[in-house]
Amino acid sequence: MTARLDALNGQVVVVGSGLAGLMTALTLAPQPVTLITRGAIGAQTSSAWAQGGIAASLGDDDSAQLHLSDTLAAGDGLCDAQAASEIIADGPAVITALERAGVSFDRDGAGRLVLGLEAAHSRRRIVHASGDGSGAAIISAFLAAVAKTPSITVLDTTEVRSLLTHDGSISGLTVSRGAQTAAIVTNRVVLATGGIGGLYDATTNPMCNFGQGLALAARAGASLADMEFVQFHPTGLDSARRPLALVSEAVRGEGAILVNDRGERFMSGIDGEELAPRDVVARAISAELSQGRRVFLDARCALSGRFASRFPTIHALCREAGIDPASDVIPVRPAVHYHMGGVATDLTGRSSVPGLWVVGEAASTGLHGANRLASNSLLEAAALGMRAARDISATSAGPVRSVRRVLPVPAPDASAVRVLVSRHLGVLRNAGALQGAIAALLPVAEDGGPATDPAIVALTIAVFAMLRKESRGAHARTDFPLKLPVAERRFMTLVDVLNVARADTHCFARSA
Secondary structure, eight states: OHHHHHTTTTSEEEEOOSHHHHHHHHHHTTSOEEEEOSSSTTOSOHHHHOOSOEEOOOSTTOOHHHHHHHHHHHTTTOSOHHHHHHHHHTHHHHHHHHHHTTOOOOBOTTSOBOEEOOTTOSSOOEEOSSTTOHHHHHHHHHHHHHHTOTTEEEEOSOEEEEEEEETTEEEEEEEEETTEEEEEEOSOEEEOOOOOGGGSSSBSSOTTOSOHHHHHHHHTTOOEEOTTOEEEEEEEEOSSOSSOOBOOHHHHHTTOEEEETTOOOTTTTSTTGGGSOHHHHHHHHHHHHHTTOOEEEEOTTTTGGGHHHHOHHHHHHHHHTTOOTTTSOEEEEEEEEEESOEEEOOTTOBOSSTTEEEOGGGEEOSSSTTSOOTTHHHHHHHHHHHHHHHHHHTSOOOOOOOOOOOOOOOOOOOHHHHHHHHHHSSSEEOHHHHHHHHHHHHHHHHSOSTTHHHHHHHHHHHHHHHHOOSOBTTBEESSSOSOOSSOOOOEEOHHHHHHHHHHHHHHHHHHO
């Protein structure tokens, strides 16, 4: 393994094989790139599971300004308006680039793109491929493109254990495959490692995605942003399956309604009703569940016999759970779906650590603010992948420094952290639960064991959540239900987080 990796020294290394990572690697061609992926390439990625599609202002009645306005409204005052404006303006170019890479988007009989409607969008602007199988279709096309690109070397079933730095800049990374551990020397690393859903029991993400890229970047000294903002998709299919299957917002976009077990349409009278922003719908469903009721999505009138053809993936998942959406209501519950926080980056994906770029869900560009607008995630992943690649193309390989010894790092295990996070960092939060979580997570984050990386990520979420004494977007505090008059983003390093956690734990222990 070591000899093979030595040949890769000096190459750009992309970690992750979802849309953001694949787009970065393909855009860099013909520059040599090493693509590292934990499993098989394209597997275990949220991108491949995406149902909704990609938001882009392509309709005759639409514009980038309208798309931006919807994004800012959903972001609840916390978006970086400049970042959002630039990424949204990239939408048409992203769709063109994806088609060039081999993606076939759904079109009508006249050859026009079929544009779908999702929650909090004021226009139909969601571009789909293979109906509700958009993510799988996009990743499939990209995998075919990667296979035809000789400049991309794929290291599959390989995990990154740490980032190496020299004088505060990236100098390489350590990787593990089976029992073997080795280093790749490079001054250019791109993290495209996805979200944090695997920290929770109820999630629509791959259970192995617990924010490993965030932990890697944090340990290397990178600044993190907006970590408290965890988006719960309102309509995970309530079944025994783990992770939970997703019932896309597009189903509500086609007219399905939410009802409780009394048959009451509890979203009636709320602004936007079933198509209100995700945080609003998730809290409304959580309120019903907290009263011992069940919640269902009723698509019988809106779609009836068309459900299977319009949403074949969701239909198959429902049938797996013994539900026929044409005649039955679909039981749903909120599930962690997307993380608005992440490694703070600029619009080229550059982090605060020289030589480290971060793209996709692992990054926080400011596009999503406090609550992501539906289908803006794949747009951002593709746009930032292209932007980061162009930025990296203007850089050069630095000197190859020898690595004397590679210290083994235990394989991460999130199971011990998952129970704590699910209980205390859910849809509704309060000071007591947050302080308890911080006190329990801090020693785990510092002990260097298998649960350390998951605990680091969970601890940053808890500390950021404790410091935000308001309710905004996806962050809801029962003890601070109101919004502060001024919305401010927060940026912290791991050192900052640990210092706050230690101080808070000391105060918590004294008051106990």
